[in-house]
Amino acid sequence: MRSVILTGFMGTGKSSVGKLLAARLGYRFVDLDEVISARAGATINDIFATHGEDHFRALEAEEVRLLPDGGGMVVSTGGGAVIDPRNRSHLRSLGVVVNLTASAGEIVRRLRTEQDRPLLRDDKSLEKIGAMLAVREPFYADADLRIETDGRDVEEILEEILLWLKKWEGQWKV
Numbered sequence: 001m002r003s004v005i006l007t008g009f010m011g012t013g014k015s016s017v018g019k020l021l022a023a024r025l026g027y028r029f030v031d032l033d034e035v036i037s038a039r040a041g042a043t044i045n046d047i048f049a050t051h052g053e054d055h056f057r058a059l060e061a062e063e064v065r066l067l068p069d070g071g072g073m074v075v076s077t078g079g080g081a082v083i084d085p086r087n088r089s090h091l092r093s094l095g096v097v098v099n100l101t102a103s104a105g106e107i108v109r110r111l112r113t114e115q116d117r118p119l120l121r122d123d124k125s126l127e128k129i130g131a132m133l134a135v136r137e138p139f140y141a142d143a144d145l146r147i148e149t150d151g152r153d154v155e156e157i158l159e160e161i162l163l164w165l166k167k168w169e170g171q172w173k174v
């Protein structure tokens, strides 16, 4: 019983899919940003505003390192967690990596009224998101399964992951 690690850009649905997936598998759901925020005693916005992105990345790397490797977890990672190669290799060692994708246009629509993404605070344009997606694409591509989420609801995405997990390893409880 290994863990399932969800990666993907902001707004691709990692947390919503992750919670449901954990419930279906009977696994523990871990939201990495919530863990970082709880340990720091501050919101992600506040951590960025007070200490900057580098500090946030250091906290993020630390929490990735602390994830237990006993399996049985669905982990939703922050959109930038896969930039650091050490994070990627540690996350991969914990189980299967499932990357959720969405087009830049869809992400713009989903995050339009969002206030909790410090990296998009001043600019949520198609150009900005498209450029970030392009830079991060090789890191997101480093996954066992990639799922397109444009125009699909959470249930559909969930079923696709469960089906894949079932095929991938007979031991998954689905």
Ligand code: S3P
Pocket (backbone or CB within 6 Å): 008, 009, 010, 011, 014, 033, 044, 077, 078, 079, 080, 081, 116, 117, 118, 119
């Ligand atoms: C970030 C994504 C956020 C959060 C932080 C940085 C990123 O998580 O970790 O604001 O670099 O893409 P979500 O992907 O859950 O929004």
